[in-house]
Amino acid sequence: MAVYSMTGYATAQRRRTETPAAGDSGPSVGVELRSVNSRFLDLSFKLPDDLRAAEPALREALTQTLKRGKVELRGWFEIPGDAAARAPSSSDLQRLGGLQDAVRTWLPQAQPLSVAEVLQLTTQRARTPEDLHPLLLDAARGAIDHLLEARAREGERLAQSLRERVALLRGHAEMAAPLIPQLVAQQRQRFLDRWNEALGMDATGPAASSDAAQDRALSEATAYAIRIDVAEELTRLTSHLSEIDRLLARGGEVGKRLDFLIQELHREANTLGSKSSSLELTRISVDMKVLIEQMREQVQNLE
Numbered sequence: 537m538a539v540y541s542m543t544g545y546a547t548a549q550r551r552r553t554e555t556p557a558a559g560d561s562g563p564s565v566g567v568e569l570r571s572v573n574s575r576f577l578d579l580s581f582k583l584p585d586d587l588r589a590a591e592p593a594l595r596e597a598l599t600q601t602l603k604r605g606k607v608e609l610r611g612w613f614e615i616p617g618d619a620a621a622r623a624p625s626s627s628d629l630q631r632l633g634g635l636q637d638a639v640r641t642w643l644p645q646a647q648p649l650s651v652a653e654v655l656q657l658t659t660q661r662a663r664t665p666e667d668l669h670p671l672l673l674d675a676a677r678g679a680i681d682h683l684l685e686a687r688a689r690e691g692e693r694l695a696q697s698l699r700e701r702v703a704l705l706r707g708h709a710e711m712a713a714p715l716i717p718q719l720v721a722q723q724r725q726r727f728l729d730r731w732n733e734a735l736g737m738d739a740t741g742p743a744a745s746s747d748a749a750q751d752r753a754l755s756e757a758t759a760y761a762i763r764i765d766v767a768e769e770l771t772r773l774t775s776h777l778s779e780i781d782r783l784l785a786r787g788g789e790v791g792k793r794l795d796f797l798i799q800e801l802h803r804e805a806n807t808l809g810s811k812s813s814s815l816e817l818t819r820i821s822v823d824m825k826v827l828i829e830q831m832r833e834q835v836q837n838l839e
Contacts, residue, residue: 580608
């Protein structure tokens with residue numbers, strides 16, 4: 537299953553042919569979709585009044601397909617000039633004449649209809665037909681398909697970028713792992729040298745003094761090792777990276793879970809930095825946090 541970005545853009549247009557044999561063009565409708573990231577699915581519609589009744593069906597089509605994102609749908613329709621200016625039928629004219637006579641029976645001072653008013657009234661139904669709603673819904677489904685394709689392409693780019701940063705974080709973790717034993721060994725020797733110097737060993741009792749210094753140095757080194765040990769943090773960090781790889785391979789709605797894992801990665805990197813006792817380990821921690829922050833920005837765009 538693909539990984540989808542919440543960012544995308546798509547349009548679709550449908551035209552109805554009035555008389556297929558003659559190739560006459562009828563009214564057309566169009567749909568434009570814009571999508572950006574959001575914590576939830578946030579839909580907004582910009583439709584002319586004549587198409588507003590189709591909003592519930594459009595909303596249902598979007599919610600059945602999209603799970604997250606701030607999505608704006610803009611719809612419009614066009615009536616060809618020849619269709620708008622088509623001569624009214626005799627039945628329409630007869631109906632208007634009857635209505636005018638009825639009105640003037642009660643309102644004798646009412647002005648008779650002008651030619652422009654007659655054309656406007658008789659073409660009103662053609663200009664705002666309710667039967668454009670199915671055409672609009674079909675255009676919306678086409679735009680949704682195009683939007684999914686755009687979001688899938690962007691999602692794959694984001695997923696590839698995340699995989700690259702996961703690989704870099706694994707490399708940093710591998711560099712950090714052997715530093716701790718080296719630091720502990722160096723500190724143990726430093727403690728031993730200090731105790732030997734403090735004890736002021738002389739030629740008469742070097743063995744006892746040396747043993748005591750060694751035991752004390754070992755005890756201090758053990759406490760130091762416990763204090764700076766980051767093996768647990770590195771283990772959890774590696775586990776989170778493996779889970780990110782698994783989610784990206786699975787695809788689907790992974791954005792919220794990835795966002796949680798990014799928070800956990802940042803926590804482990806912070807702990808690594810707080811326990812650091814060397815410039816090299818501090819540098820690794822800083823580099824990790826830079827990569828994790830880049831991943832956070834990318835994950836916030838995933839559905």
